[in-house]
Amino acid sequence: MKKFLAIALALIFTGLTAGPLMAADPVKIGVLVPLSGIAAQGGVELRDGSIMAAEEKKTVLGRPIELVVEDTQLKPDVAVSKAEKLVFKDDVKALVGVFSSGVGLAIAKNIDKLGVPFLTTHVMTTEFYGMHPLVFRSGQLANDQTAIGNIRGIAETPDLKKRKYYVLVHDYAWGHDAGNRFVQLAKEKGIEVVNPQYDKAPLNTTDWATYISKIKASGADGVYIALITTVIPVFTKQAAEFGILKNCRIVSGAAPGVTELEAAGENGVGIFGASCYSWDLERTSPKAKEWNQRYYQRFKAVPSDAAAHAYVGTMNLLNGIDKAGSLEAKKIADGIRGQAFEGPYGKVLIAPKDNCARNDAVLTETLPAPPNPYGAKYYMKVLKVYKADELGPPQ
Numbered sequence: 001m002k003k004f005l006a007i008a009l010a011l012i013f014t015g016l017t018a019g020p021l022m023a024a025d026p027v028k029i030g031v032l033v034p035l036s037g038i039a040a041q042g043g044v045e046l047r048d049g050s051i052m053a054a055e056e057k058k059t060v061l062g063r064p065i066e067l068v069v070e071d072t073q074l075k076p077d078v079a080v081s082k083a084e085k086l087v088f089k090d091d092v093k094a095l096v097g098v099f100s101s102g103v104g105l106a107i108a109k110n111i112d113k114l115g116v117p118f119l120t121t122h123v124m125t126t127e128f129y130g131m132h133p134l135v136f137r138s139g140q141l142a143n144d145q146t147a148i149g150n151i152r153g154i155a156e157t158p159d160l161k162k163r164k165y166y167v168l169v170h171d172y173a174w175g176h177d178a179g180n181r182f183v184q185l186a187k188e189k190g191i192e193v194v195n196p197q198y199d200k201a202p203l204n205t206t207d208w209a210t211y212i213s214k215i216k217a218s219g220a221d222g223v224y225i226a227l228i229t230t231v232i233p234v235f236t237k238q239a240a241e242f243g244i245l246k247n248c249r250i251v252s253g254a255a256p257g258v259t260e261l262e263a264a265g266e267n268g269v270g271i272f273g274a275s276c277y278s279w280d281l282e283r284t285s286p287k288a289k290e291w292n293q294r295y296y297q298r299f300k301a302v303p304s305d306a307a308a309h310a311y312v313g314t315m316n317l318l319n320g321i322d323k324a325g326s327l328e329a330k331k332i333a334d335g336i337r338g339q340a341f342e343g344p345y346g347k348v349l350i351a352p353k354d355n356c357a358r359n360d361a362v363l364t365e366t367l368p369a370p371p372n373p374y375g376a377k378y379y380m381k382v383l384k385v386y387k388a389d390e391l392g393p394p395q
Contacts, residue, residue, distance in 0.1 A: 026066035027327065029054070029317070030086035030116075032079055032097045032107070035071035038203065038230055039099045041259045042306050043071070046097050046122060048299050049310025053318065055298075060321045068092055074099065076106035083107050087114050093327045094119065096317050097310065100228075101125035101174035108135045117320075117333045121313030122306060124254070125177045129393070130354040134333050137356040138316040138341075138348055139309030141276055143174070143253070145361065145391040147181035149274025150224075150251055151189050152386065153363045160249060160272065163222035165191065166215045167198035169253075170227050175200065178226035178253040194218045203228070208238045216244050226253035232271075233263035240267045258302040261366055261378040268378060271366040277305040277345045278364050278380035279372075291344035292374070302374040312343040316350055349388070351395045358388040358395060 031050050033043035047069055054065045068090050072079035079098070086092045095118040098104045104123035111118055111134050120128070121139030124146065128137045141149070154160040167183060169175030179198040186193050195218065199211055212235075215223055223244075227235060232252070239245050245267065255275035261268055279302065282289035291311075292303040299307075316339045321327070324335030340349040348359040364380035372379070 024063040026064040027060050027321070028066045028068055028090055028092040029314075030083065030090065030092035030095045031067050031069040032072050032082060032086070032095060032103075033069065034074040034099050034103075035069075037074045039074050039228055041230060042099050042122070042257060045257065045301075045304045045306035046099060046310040048295075048301070049121070049307035050096060050314040052295060052298055052307070053311045053314035057315065057318045060318050061325070061327070065318065072098070072100075072103050074103060076103050079103040080106050080110050083110070083114055083118075087116055092116065093329075094317055094321070094332060096314055097121055098123055099306075100172070101127075101177070102172045104128070105173055108132060111135055116329050117317070117336060119313055119317045119336065121310045123174075125173050126181070127173070127177070129356050133355075134329060135355060136317075136333075136336055136350055138339075138350050139276070139313035139357065141274070141359075141361055141391070142356060143177045143181045144393070146178070146253055146274055147185045148391050149361045149363060149386050150182065150253065151185045151191065152390075153272065153274055153384070154191055154251065155189055156384075157272075160222065160251070161191065163192075163249060164220045165193050165222040165224050165251070166195055166218050166220035167193055167224045168211055168215070168227070169198055169200055169225070171200035171202050175226045182224050182226070182253065193224075194220045201227070205231070206234065208235050209242070212239050212242045212244060215239075215248070216242060221247050222249050222251065224251045224253065229254050229256050229260045232256045232260050232268065233265075236264045236267035236271075245270075255305050255364065255380060256366060257306060258304045258376060258379075261380070262376070264366075265378070268366050269368065272364070274361050274363050274386065275305055275380070276359065276361060277308040278362055278382055279303040279374065279376075280364070280379055280382045281345060281362065283382070285344070285346075287342070288344045296374050302376045308344050312341055312345070312348050315341045315343065316348065347388075349395075353395055354393075358391075360388050361386045361391055
């Protein structure tokens with residue numbers, strides 16, 4: 001995997017006055033995604049969503065767009081080093097992307113030194129609310145919004161409401177925040193959690209037998225997971241081998257990616273959860289169907305939620321630069337703040353109150369896919385759509 005990938009959208013523009021076509025220096029945007037390690041597939045999808053947005057946007061401020069992509073390796077220290085390289089060597093005017101809350105927080109906490117706007121498309125920690133005038137979220141739901149969607153879905157589904165839940169998270173910022181949010185809200189709504197302190201699995205966990213044995217011994221018949229989605233196929237395979245999937249239902253704090261659904265196969269059927277996007281939205285949304293078709297035509301891959309997040313977030317960033325009419329960092333931030341983009345999952349607004357997105361969410365269940373043009377064997381069937389104002393927080 002190359003450490004560095006520059007995607008130059010070679011475009012030209014006509015000046016405001018009559019005259020020959022003239023080349024313009026590109027506006028460089030730094031894209032930070034994991035292209036190696038445990039979350040590499042998610043990083044590819046994020047990168048491709050940003051590429052698609054830049055190709056469709058074509059220009060900002062009348063100039064070509066150049067995406068400069070760096071591999072974070074899902075490591076906070078590496079990500080900060082790559083961000084510094086993008087800003088101080090490559091002269092990017094903004095940073096976009098990031099898969100992990102730990103990585104996102106590391107970059108955000110260095111934002112005064114970096115001195116450019118940073119918009120994450122996939123970080124879910126609630127610490128991003130109002131964190132810094134140059135730090136934004138647009139794309140993925142935050143943990144509080146996801147917990148509200150999941151708890152509402154459980155409460156409204158008789159088979160899920162009666163169950164007792166065992167909570168298992170990955171041991172880093174996102175997992176802790178997701179676990180806390182779910183446990184707190186479950187308690188408020190009368191949903192039983194058998195381990196309110198919840199289990200925290202190291203990121204390098206490959207054998208889930210110990211955790212699955214504890215789930216089995218607890219008497220729980222529901223499992224709430226906040227695990228990086230690439231491990232879901234391994235977790236569900238072992239859960240099936242231990243026999244717990246016969247009686248337990250899984251609710252996930254992060255939507256399994258399209259690749260993970262295929263890898264999990266039958267073991268992944270029945271996973272329930274709230275997230276921003278599923279390509280199944282195309283059943284009711286012409287805009288989603290059109291976006292799915294464009295994505296598939298461009299990348300020959302099943303349209304994924306991670307790609308949709310990155311597409312929407314990158315569009316909000318690029319449109320914010322145009323609105324700012326400037327490449328000065330504070331002015332770009334002012335342009336992003338309050339920006340809204342109507343994309344494949346409806347309007348995504350970056351609330352001026354806290355620099356974080358408000359958008360609708362889908363409640364889904366993973367099932368064998370019906371015939372589809374993308375070749376998907378499994379999919380997240382949309383059960384319900386929750387409106388942005390139902391998920392909060394108030395704008």
